[in-house]
Amino acid sequence: MNCTESRQLLHAQADNELDVANSLELERHLQACAVCAAEREAVQSLKKALRESPLRCNAPESLRNELRRIVLGRADRPPRSLFQSLLLWKSLAFGAAAFALLATLTRSGISGRDQFLEEAISGHVRSLMAEHLTDVTSTDQHTVKPWFNGKLDFAPTVKDFAAQGFPLVGGRLDYLNGRAVAALVYRRNKHLINVFVWPAANNAISGVQHLRGYSVISREAEGLRYCLVSDLNQQELAELAGMLER
Amino acid sequence: MSDSEQRARFEQLVLPHLDAAYNLARWLAGNDHDAEDIAQEACMRAFRFVSGCRNPDARAWLLTIVRNAAFSWLKKNRPRSVVSIDNDEFAEIEDQSGAAGSFHSADTGTLRAALESLPLEFREALVLRELEGLSYKEIAEVAEVPVGTVMSRLARARRQLQKTLIQKEKV
Numbered sequence: 001m002n003c004t005e006s007r008q009l010l011h012a013q014a015d016n017e018l019d020v021a022n023s024l025e026l027e028r029h030l031q032a033c034a035v036c037a038a039e040r041e042a043v044q045s046l047k048k049a050l051r052e053s054p055l056r057c058n059a060p061e062s063l064r065n066e067l068r069r070i071v072l073g074r075a076d077r078p079p080r081s082l083f084q085s086l087l088l089w090k091s092l093a094f095g096a097a098a099f100a101l102l103a104t105l106t107r108s109g110i111s112g113r114d115q116f117l118e119e120a121i122s123g124h125v126r127s128l129m130a131e132h133l134t135d136v137t138s139t140d141q142h143t144v145k146p147w148f149n150g151k152l153d154f155a156p157t158v159k160d161f162a163a164q165g166f167p168l169v170g171g172r173l174d175y176l177n178g179r180a181v182a183a184l185v186y187r188r189n190k191h192l193i194n195v196f197v198w199p200a201a202n203n204a205i206s207g208v209q210h211l212r213g214y215s216v217i218s219r220e221a222e223g224l225r226y227c228l229v230s231d232l233n234q235q236e237l238a239e240l241a242g243m244l245e246r
Numbered sequence: 247m248s249d250s251e252q253r254a255r256f257e258q259l260v261l262p263h264l265d266a267a268y269n270l271a272r273w274l275a276g277n278d279h280d281a282e283d284i285a286q287e288a289c290m291r292a293f294r295f296v297s298g299c300r301n302p303d304a305r306a307w308l309l310t311i312v313r314n315a316a317f318s319w320l321k322k323n324r325p326r327s328v329v330s331i332d333n334d335e336f337a338e339i340e341d342q343s344g345a346a347g348s349f350h351s352a353d354t355g356t357l358r359a360a361l362e363s364l365p366l367e368f369r370e371a372l373v374l375r376e377l378e379g380l381s382y383k384e385i386a387e388v389a390e391v392p393v394g395t396v397m398s399r400l401a402r403a404r405r406q407l408q409k410t411l412i413q414k415e416k417v
Contacts, residue, residue: 007401008397008398008401011397011400011401011404012382012397012400015375015382015400017381017382017397038348041348042348042349042408043404043408045348045349046348046349046404046407046408046411047376047404049351049352049357050357050361050372050376050377051376053352053353053354053357053358054354055354055357055358055361055377056265056269056377056378057268057269057272057273057278057281058265058268058269059264059265059267059268059269059285060268060278060282062282063264063268063282063285063286064261064264066286067261067264067286067289067290070290071253071256071289071290071293072253072256072257122254126257
């Protein structure tokens with residue numbers, strides 16, 4: 001290998017794009033050629049500088065809102081509180097990853113049973129991505145519960161489980177399975193949990209399901225159906241489900 | 247595909263990559279205002295053709311649309327900025343004989359300015375590789391060039407960037 005080839009290939013190697021055979025040959029050349037070896041170090045420090053500088057520009061909110069307005073026909077949301085924003089950004093990284101996974105695994109033909117799961121998970125993911133986690137933000141159950149009055153044809157039970165490590169974040173109205181439902185938002189460390197609540201129906205699915213990295217737990221208590229969705233592990237989510245039932 | 251399916255696919259496949267789309271548009275256009283116009287137009291195009299998008303490639307697929315939208319926009323509004331650099335490949339062979347050398351440190355502003363001063367196709371390759379983390383194969387798809395060209399563009403782009411940074415250090 002001569003220097004001209006080496007100068008090109010060391011970039012591919014720094015990018016982990018060089019095959020083994022060429023890599024070995026390049027290593028041999030770099031051991032013998034101090035100039036090329038120095039060049040490789042220079043490339044690596046340049047890559048490091050680029051990686052560590054905040055050069056990436058994120059899409060402005062105005063663009064996101066405009067696209068949602070034009071394509072999805074949804075109006076802009078009012079500005080969020082700082083606390084909400086912080087919470088949202090923490091969850092957004094996860095949301096994006098989950099969405100990528102969702103996108104990878106989504107099949108065009110969805111069975112009726114999975115349709116509900118799809119909807120529940122979409123509702124959860126949308127709440128994290130659509131700047132619309134909560135309509136009423138409060139850790140106080142006595143504020144969240146009355147907020148639902150007159151907005152739904154049933155009264156969801158709202159309890160705060162901060163003492164057990166599941167603080168209430170707030171609530172919002174959502175639409176699931178063809179009807180308006182209450183969505184209660186809880187937090188477990190950095191994970192957000194959506195608890196969808198609506199009056200129990202006979203044909204609903206019960207149990208625990210795991211789909212695309214999300215846990216979905218469906219339970220019934222006192223005539224209400226609870227559907228918990230989160231990227232939280234199944235055990236901890238079941239813990240919250242148990243508390244809601246009581 | 248029904249309207250609601252189309253919207254659902256847009257939400258699932260396009261919106262998660264909006265930051266990547268905007269970032270590419272921003273680096274190609276060079277300012278916020280034009281980047282927003284380009285990214286928006288590209289996303290509207292993505293919405294129209296979202297039925298043809300395959301899930302695992304959604305990001306590269308969207309970035310290809312952004313790239314095309316940006317180049318069309320640039321050709322129309324700033325024709326002089328769109329000059330292909332691949333024609334002077336021969337001149338580059340000589341250029342490779344000497345080492346580019348290493349710069350010592352560069353703050354974000356300096357790096358940003360140096361990256362902005364690169365020719366369009368070099369800037370594009372570096373942004374896709376270093377800021378978006380695309381593979382050579384994906385960059386080849388987005389920029390519509392062979393993988394070998396991606397490798398050579400990245401090598402030349404970094405060399406030019408190093409030289410610019412060293413010059414700035416000397417000043």
